[in-house]
Amino acid sequence: xxxxxQTPKFQVLKTGQSMTLQCAQDMNHEYMSWxxxxxxxxxxxxxxxxxAGITDQGEVPNGYNVSRSTTEDxxxxxxxxxxxxxxxxxxxxxxxxxxxxxxxxxGPGTRLLVL
Amino acid sequence: xxxxxxxxxxxSVQEAETVTLSCTYDTSESDYYLFWYxxxxxxQMILVIRQEAYKQQNATENRxxxxxxxxxKSFSLKISDSQLGDAAMYxxxxxxxxxxxxxxxxxxxxxxVIP
Numbered sequence: 001x002x003x004x005x006q007t008p009k010f011q012v013l014k015t016g017q018s019m020t021l022q023c024a025q026d027m028n029h030e031y032m033s034w035x036x037x038x039x040x041x042x043x044x045x046x047x048x049x050x051x052a053g054i055t056d057q058g059e060v061p062n063g064y065n066v067s068r069s070t071t072e073d074x075x076x077x078x079x080x081x082x083x084x085x086x087x088x089x090x091x092x093x094x095x096x097x098x099x100x101x102x103x104x105x106x107g108p109g110t111r112l113l114v115l
Numbered sequence: 116x117x118x119x120x121x122x123x124x125x126x127s128v129q130e131a132e133t134v135t136l137s138c139t140y141d142t143s144e145s146d147y148y149l150f151w152y153x154x155x156x157x158x159q160m161i162l163v164i165r166q167e168a169y170k171q172q173n174a175t176e177n178r179x180x181x182x183x184x185x186x187x188k189s190f191s192l193k194i195s196d197s198q199l200g201d202a203a204m205y206x207x208x209x210x211x212x213x214x215x216x217x218x219x220x221x222x223x224x225x226x227x228v229i230p
Contacts, residue, residue, distance in 0.1 A: 031216045042206060042220035043160075050215055058217060069186075090160065094216050102216050106160035 002026050004107035006091050012113045013081040017069070021076040021093030021110050031094045031102070036060065036087040037109075044091060049074055061092045102104040117142040119209050121221035128197045129229050136192045136224045139208030146212040149183065154204040154223075161204070166190065168212075169171075169219045194226075204230045 001008065007022045035058075047060030049068040063085060065077040076087060091107040102106075102114035118141045128134035140149070151163040165176045166183050173181050178198075182191045194201055207221040 033217065035218075036221075038144045040124075042121075042222045043208075043218070044220070045217050048217055056215070059219075065210055088158065092160075092218075095148055096216070098214065098216055100214075103162060104216060104218065108138075 003031050004091055004093055004105050006107040007087075008110060009108070010111045010113075012115065013078075014115055015046050015082060017081050017101070018077070019081065019110070021078075021089055021091075023074045023107060024072050025091075025093045025105070027093065027095065027105070028071060029093035029105075030071070031089045031096065031098075031104075032068065033058070033092050033104075034064070034066065034076045035092065037090060038087050044089065045087075046076065068104075081085065081112075083114045086112060086114045087096050116143070117147075117209050117219050119207055119221040121207055122219050123224045124222070125225045126184055127227040127229070128201075129192070130197055130199060133193060133199055134196045134197055134226065136194075136205050136207075138190045138192070138221055138227070140188050140190065140207070141210050142188070142209065142211070144211050144213070148207040148210045148212065149181075150218070151179070151211070152220075153182070153190045153201075153205045154206065155200075155202070160206075164192065173178060179183070183220050197228050199228050199230065202226055 034046040035043040047066040049055045091112045094102045100103045153161045162194045208218045
């Protein structure tokens with residue numbers, strides 16, 4: 001298993017540009033999520049999905065869109081990038097959307113710089 | 116709303132000594148899970164230890180143990196026999212039992228291990 005993969009590893013955008021951060025997992029996990037990590041802020045949940053076709057907002061959803069057309073993929077879209085979206089983005093997944101022993105597996109992160 | 120607070124932005128420990136990282140949280144839930152994650156310079160998020168709130172016994176994983184004080188809403192991490200490889204950012208995280216597998220993180224503590 002490759003686990004949770006994210007592409008690209010690093011991206012520079014200009015203000016107003018759009019882009020999609022890719023996240024994929026090959027573990028047949030139902031639950032997937034996106035977090036952003038900013039200095040001094042820890043990780044904050046952007047959006048999450050409890051299965052194909054089902055998504056919901058987290059703590060900081062503004063400026064981001066998601067969709068979940070397959071179990072494996074959970075892309076994060078920035079429609080019009082802003083400097084405030086400069087951050088490190090992590091994708092995470094777990095087998096079940098809930099449950100006692102569910103462990104989340106994190107991807108390696110995507111570093112995004114918006115100029 | 117649940118909040119997780121880590122009041123020590125930075126800590127240092129001498130190699131082979133013991134260090135304790137602090138975490139407090141606020142929640143109205145009676146049952147939940149608490150976690151400590153390690154983030155080395157590679158940025159990979161690694162689960163260190165997990166505690167289920169309904170269990171009175173403190174969790175341990177080799178050199179890592181927790182002091183869980185439910186009434187005080189405190190969840191500290193003790194690292195014994197510190198090693199150079201323990202140097203990293205450490206994040207405390209909370210997850211409710213009900214609902215989706217969403218994590219709420221503290222702001223992190225940077226641990227330096229002095230040879």
